[in-house]
Amino acid sequence: MIVLKNLKIKGFRAYTDEQEFTFESPIVLLFGENHKGKSSTLNAIEWCLFGSRNCTGGDTGIRERINWEIPNRTLVNQDVWVELELTDEKYQNYKILRRWIRRNRDEVQVTLPNGQVLEGQEAEKELSYLIKSSFRDFLTTVYQHQEVIRSILVQEPRQRNDAIDRLLGLSDYRNILKGINEANLENALKNMNDFRNELDSKLKTAKNIREYDLKDKKERAFQRGIHQNEINQKSLIEIAKNIKEELEGVANEWGLSLDDSLKIPEHWSESSQFQELVNKEITKFRSEMPDIKEQERLNQYRLSLSGLKIEYEQLEKKLKQLKNEKEKFIKEIGDEEAINKIKDNIQKQIEEKNKELSEADAKASVISKAMEYLKLEGIDKDICPVCGKRTPDLLAHLEKEWREKYEKKVGEIKKQIDDLKTQLNDVERLEQNYKKLREDIENVEKEIKETSNKIGEILGETITTQDDPIVVLNKKLAEIQKELQILEKAVSTKQENLNEIASKVEKVQLIGDILNLEEKRAELEQIEQLPEYKQMEELIDKMSILCNDVKDIEQAIKETMREEAQNKIEKAEEVIDSYFRRITNNPLISKVRFLANEDRRTGGNLYEFRDQDGKDLLSVLSQGDLNALALAIFLGMATSESMNQSFGFIMLDDPSQSLGSQHKANLVEVLNKVLEKRMVILSTMDEELQSLINSQITKRKTKYLFSDWTPEKGPEVKKE
Amino acid sequence: MSLKELVEDKITGEPEEMERRKKIWENIFNAYEQGGINAIVSYLREEADDILEKFEIPQKQLEKKL
Secondary structure (H helix, E strand, C coil), X not given: CEEEEEEEEECECCCXXXXXXXXXXXXXXXXXXXXXXXXXXXXXXXXXXXXXHHHCCHHHCCHHHCCCCCECCCXXXXXXXXXXXXXCXXXXXXXXXXXXXXXXXXXXXXXXXXXXXXXXXXHHHHHHHHHCCCHHHHHHHCXXXXXXXXXXXXXXXXXXXXXXHHHCCCHHHHHHHHHHXXXXXHHHHHHHHHHHHHHHHHHXXXXXXXHHHHHHHHHHHHHCCCXXXXXXXXXXXXXXXXXXXXXXXXXXXXXXXXXXXXXXXCCHHHHHHHHHHHHHHHHHHHXXXXXXXXXXXXXXXXXXXXXXXXXXXXXXXXXXXXXXHHHHHHHHCCCHHHHHHHHHHHHHHHHHHHHXXXXXXXXXXXXXXXXXXXXXXXXXXXXXXXXXXXXXXXXXXXXXXXXXXXXXXXXXXXXXXXXXXXXXXXXXXXXXXXXXXXXXXXXXXXXXXXXXXXXXXXXXXCCCCCCCHHHHHHHHHXXXXXXXXXXXXXXXXHHHHHHHHHHHXXXXXXXXXXXXXXXXXXXXXXXXXXXXXXXHHHHHHHHHHHHHHHHHHHHHHHHHHHHHHHHHHHHHHHHHHHHHHHHHCCCCCCCCEEEEEEXXXXXXXXXXXXXXXXXXXXXXXXXXXXXXXXXXXXXXXXXXXXXXXXXXXXXXXXXXXXXXHHHHHHHHHHHXXXXXXXXXXXXXXXXXXXXXXXXXXXXXXXXXXXXXXXXXXXXXXXXX | CCHHHHHHHHCCCCHHHHHXXXXXXXXXXXXXXXXXXXXXXXXXXXXXXXXXXXXXXXXXXXXXXX
């Protein structure tokens, strides 16, 4: 068995400076508070023996090992190494030195008993030969990790089963099963099968749709008078030939040309193109038909004539209206000569009144000036300044005469003149109206003449003043109407011909569509026989075989894992039973049976713990009991005679996490038993456990006290 | 016996089938030895992808036929 002698650590995890440990006693104790470097010491032994490749990463089954950092974070030079001195079963000394190079890369050096130093692959090989154990065996039988006990303590059965798997050293099985499960091959197979099912479903739907379309087209074809025996390529080509001949006939008759690209189809698949071109030609013929052109021309001509007729009739109506107005004017007021006479008469009256006003104004002016004179100062008011005659109270007398006689008269004359001027204006306005009426009549007569000339021009004949243009126009319009009726009949007949051709083209298209649908239906029916379909099925089979192969392998792994579990349990069951009952000391439990069965849900291992009566224990165990169970399994596996251990020591990291005082005392009792077979390296912060170990462990002890850890210096370790 | 051999002994099937399965198991185990869980996932996915890539060709052709 391998026995530890000495350990040196430099720069590893919690350590910065070099630290040395000796293992000269049967039990080596690492005492101290949490985070002082105790676990790093145990980790250093593990790392030195198995290296970064084994100790780091999730595959270890230890969660904290994911992104696990080897070098101390504060180190500048990163000089990181661990050196172990140990002896083999022949008590020969070996020195193992592992040095950290970079992440996931370290180098090992083995110094043999004869002093020879091995390096690289040679050193790894020698080390492997020396320790004879795998990393998973080491975790099962040598190193009890804190996390395993914590996992056992959880109540969730799956996690607990996982933890017991790890305790039994079955992590590799679990990891391989996890990898197979994560590859999810079944999903790939499911996707392939889904595609095939969807394809088959689409195929069925497509067949139904084709069938429905075919039935619909055939019904339409029969309604169009196509017989079943005409639904073939030969008939389609015959009808197409006939159509082309008819179109050529129409083109010749109407002086039109047929598009050169119009070819008789050689295969039914050309029927759509043929239909398109024929319809284009029919549309062209409809618009370019000579009768249609003539119809258009005559309609345009009729429209022009009708326009002129309306224009001429409106002008005549307007002229008649103007003449009536003129006649009424003359009748009521008179003609231009009569108006002039009235105007002259009013002007004469105005002249006379102006004269009368002038005279009255002269006398009034003299009297007015005399009154102004008499109003002056120092003037004899009774002597007339005009005639010199003395008249008493002359000014008053003059004022009365001016007021009564001249002021009234002048006002009257002025009013008469204004009235006469108003009359004159009215007459002049009438004169203007008369002139306007006369001009309007002249203009309308001119327009009538011009319109008449236009009618003559459009009819191509001369319209004299002796002719009635309206009658001439009506006669011409009646002729045009007759011509249009004849044309309409002709056009209708020709359109009918073209409609018949169009109907035949539709037949060609219907036959083409039916032949196309029949071919597509046949294609669908052939899909399952296609090489692509067969290739698809072959590949699905291939994937199915791969899935089945992997399933069989999974089954083999699970069976092997269960057998290995059962085998290990069988070998260590007695010791586990003994340790568990010693630690728990429960009077109700006289026997613990540890069973590994198949978990029918996952196919993994399902562990059961039953008492002497076969009753389930897990459901009644306390946290302390579960902690004891984890320790019992570990210690049982580690110390069972039949497990062929190559290591002469075990490492316990914080074993009393959930143990009560009595459990702890019992554990120390068990440790005394274990110490008979193995050296124990125990790390704990539990003062009660420390005290119990100090007082109850009968073997010699080496104690290392961990305190005052600082990032720069690492832990302060004192040996006692 | 090693884990690899223990599992190999449990693999079942007709002779040809068993031979093929043992070969796959050997590849799974070697992948695990060399790169852990992720290497197993990569290996098996590569096997599946090889089939899936070939499957895509008839898949596309058949989709067009519809």
